[in-house]
Amino acid sequence: MNSNPHNAMNSGSGPNSGPNSGDDTLRLIAGLPAPAGLEERVHKALRAAPRSGRILAWPAGFRAKTALESNWMRAAAAAAIVFVVVGGGWGVYSRVQPGPAGKVIVMPQRMPSSGGFSGAGAIRTPATIPGPKVTDQGTKGAREQGTQTAKKPAAPKKAATGQHPASAPTPQPAVSQQSATRPSSRP
């Protein structure tokens, strides 16, 4: 009975396909003929069913009259709906009274700062404004002389006689002798 080669029941894949698995009973039931007149009864049920699935419909007498004017009626109904919605919205909008002004707290103006810290009005002065000082050769020689004259004089030898250092003759500085013998560099 079962002649479809692609049917799993026909493939014999199960180890118990046969009378023990109840296949014959199920095939017998699956092959039972439909009762006579089934199609006619289904057709009748379909004809008796409501044709339109609309929830709202025009009355029967009014429907025949307006069948040909349905487009005009739809446009009018849509316009009426738009008018009612817009009019209602405008009515609500026009009745809204402006409320009392609320308390306004003036907040201090914040300093516009990118990093959160301000410079406190400090102005940065570059170190290059005074300019470099140029020294000439003359001042250099004089500076060298100054350093030589500023040399600490040699400590006077103590007198072996045991004189008081205050009564001993003051030694002449060697620098003065040198400056006397050296020719002056200045003209």
Add this chain to the structure above:
Amino acid sequence: MEIPTSAVNEEARRRAEDAAISALVDQYAGALYRVAYSVLRNPSDAEDAVQEAFLRVLRHRDTLTEVRNHRVWLIRIVWNIVLDRKRRAKTRPETDDVSELARVLPSTGLSAEELAAAAQHHARVLACVEQLPAKEREVLLLSAFEELTSVEIAAVLGITESSVRSRLFRARNLMAELINHERH
């Protein structure tokens, strides 16, 4: 008086849909009845399920052109209807199955006693089918229909073809165990 083009198109489309539904009724009402009867096992309930299935088709007739396989689509509709009805209905006593099977089984060449014995045997088998898990039972019932391939059964149940085969294998093993247990 001028008739608008849209009204003509609407009327033509409605007539085409009615003709398509009538053709579906003539072609598939019997198959749908057998599917419904295999689950419900009551002629009037099965016929009601078929009518409800076509009423659903009538309600969704706008989608008829989008359906690829009308047979599988209709079987899926009636399958959902009968499963829903069976879920809501109370469990039928086995004596109903025996009397119903004795009435509908072919009695050619069988005596009254043989027919009664065959009806009892089939009723026991159907009782074993009822004890199967739902997934295995559904596959086993649908696989008994020669019109349906494994791919179509998979499409009706919304599963893969390999699942159909594995469920059928398990169902047959369970059925063999149940029937052997009934005998002993």
